[in-house]
Amino acid sequence: MTIGDRIKEVRYRSRGPDGKKLTLEQFGEKIGLKRSTVSALETGAQGVTDQTIMTVCREFGVSESWLRYGEGDMLIRLTAEERIANLIAEAQTEPPTSPKRRMLLAIAKLDDEDWEALARIAEKITSKNE
Numbered sequence: 721m722t723i724g725d726r727i728k729e730v731r732y733r734s735r736g737p738d739g740k741k742l743t744l745e746q747f748g749e750k751i752g753l754k755r756s757t758v759s760a761l762e763t764g765a766q767g768v769t770d771q772t773i774m775t776v777c778r779e780f781g782v783s784e785s786w787l788r789y790g791e792g793d794m795l796i797r798l799t800a801e802e803r804i805a806n807l808i809a810e811a812q813t814e815p816p817t818s819p820k821r822r823m824l825l826a827i828a829k830l831d832d833e834d835w836e837a838l839a840r841i842a843e844k845i846t847s848k849n850e
Contacts, residue, residue, distance in 0.1 A: 728762040
């Protein structure tokens with residue numbers, strides 16, 4: 721498997737707002753490249769720069785070792801603190817009307833009693849998904 725194949729795999733496993741795999745254009749927008757450039761990277765018609773590798777890894781939580789050489793797991797395992805920090809950073813760059821941003825703003829207004837109620841709801845939701 722080439723690095724182009726691995727980039728394509730990242731794109732195929734990533735989902736857009738419609739729940740479908742990212743198109744070449746959508747993937748390119750996330751990493752600052754044109755559709756045609758992403759296509760050329762995937763097919764091997766164009767070499768992959770270090771900057772592109774770093775951007776793909778950052779934007780999609782991909783292991784650099786996996787992307788470059790196919791070694792180890794594709795996805796980086798984040799700590800709870802890292803996941804929280806990433807969520808907040810992502811929400812800050814979204815428009816004020818985005819669901820993530822609206823949800824975080826609502827959570828920021830909770831008092832201790834509300835936090836307890838929300839924690840119980842979250843436990844019910846996660847236990848149903850296990």
